[in-house]
Amino acid sequence: MDIAEADGRLLDAAESLFYEHGVQAVGMDRIRAASGVSLKRLYQRFPSKEVLVEAYLRRRDERWRGALAAYVAACPSVAARPLAVFDWLEEWFGEPDFRGCAFINAYGELGTGSPAVAEAVRDHKAEVLRYLTGLVRAAGVPEPGPVAEQLAVLADGAITTAAVTGAPGAARRAREAAAVLLEAAAA
Template sequence: MDLAEAEARLLDAAEALFYERGIQAVGMDQVRAASGVSLKRLYQVFPSKSELVRACLDRRDHRWRARLAAHVEGRPEGAERVLAVYDWLYEWFTEPDFRGCAFINAYGELGAVDPAVADAVRAHKGAFHEYLADLVASVGGPERAVGPFVLLAEGAMTAAAISGSPEPARQARSGARQLLAAT
């Protein structure tokens, strides 16, 4: 097995295990077993669990933002694109393996003790904020309105994870529609 294949298998296994069970609950031996990669190769690719977690978060960030952008770009320009963010959240929340935002979860587990994880989470949340800022600006919304749009989305993520219902996305969409009307 070459290095690229080992890395892909390790990331697939770790990401699934971390998201399902939590980062601290999963040991490197469990990642090794789920990936089929030897422990020696695992530590060649990722010398520490922190590096593995960071790589998982980086990969998830790119995939998450690409999926969101593809959904939003499929909508007509204007307010519909802002509202499409909350429609996409609803779809995400209905996925059978939805367990909340992996970044919020990671920060809750490791943000206070692992600066690399905290940085990865902040980078993801910052990129999401910038994305929403661009959408809000495209409809002539003021910069001061961006924070409430972000909080609606972030709150929906947390509420959906805790409640086990996708409905917080619908509620956030309603709030976003009201914000758009007011701005």
């Protein structure tokens, strides 16, 4: 097994187990068993659990934002794309393995006790905000920054609410609030 395959198997196992059970509930031996990669190779590639968690979050960030961007780009109306974010969230919330925001979950478990994980979480949130700012700007809002920040708060709130309640409709409520914000900002 080459390095790329080992890394892929380890990160796939880490993502599945950490997202479903939580970071602290999953030990390195469980990841080794789920991945089929030797413990020696696991520690060669990821010398600590913190390094593995950070790598898992960074990879998840790329995939999560990529899926969101692909969905939103398919929306024919540039003006409606900021709202399409919430449509995508509602679909995600309805998936059987939805467990909330992996980044908020990891931060909640590890907090500032893990600077590398905290930085990965902050980087993810900053990239999402940058993306939302671009969508709001393209939709014609003269000052997109504050509106994008409000949309980010609505999105995180919807994600957390859906995870806690199991109700995908939180995305619809957030979408309704986002529509009011966008309308007011464009006026």
